[in-house]
Amino acid sequence: MKPADPHPDTVAGISAEAVKAKTGKTWAEWLKALDAEGCRKMTHKEIVAVVGGKFGVGDWWQQMVTVGYEQARGLRQKHQKPEGFQVSASKTLAAPVETVFKAWHDARARKKWLAEPIAVSKATPGKSLRLKWGDGKSSADVNLYVKGEAKTQVTVQHSKLKSAKEAAAMKKFWGEALNALKASLEG
DSSP, X not given: OOOOOSSOSEETTEEHHHHHHXXXXXXXXXXXXXXXXXXXXXXXXXXXXXXXXXXXXXXXXXHHHHHXXXXXXXXXXXXXXXTEEEEEEEEEESSOHHHHHHHHHSHHHHHTTOOSOEEEEEEETTTEEEEEEXXXXXXXXXXXXXXXXXXXXXXXXXXXXXXXXXXXXXXHHHHHHHHHHHHXXXX
């Protein structure tokens, strides 16, 4: 993996101005400072400790700066997490949350729009589901958010994917699946 621009304007989707406003340093300054600390050879957890301990950055920004540094230095790919790759997709549907929940939770209702073999391992009615993928090696979290009397936002986050290629394929898959769910529920 090729390292990114040494003086980037944006890293991990965050602008140099935004990171400076919250941490006191631009991305170029962070890259230089973390290189000087030897972070290229550190684990994610060790870099987080440097960002928080040496530079006094708050918890959320410790993670953002660390992920940005790892991506800029070619240590981490987009969507990559310690346990594999992760992607998400979302869609707002013109249907009440109870109807959307049933479309996910009920196997017969789900087969109308999603042919993949999945198992629901945990569910909180009207709020969320945890899905085990057919291969048993990855999982997806489905969260439902009420957006009005008859509107629901669905967000799917698929984790533990093996590669960037698989992550890209699953991102496309979930986009298409949510379109199929929308068509199924909205007619």
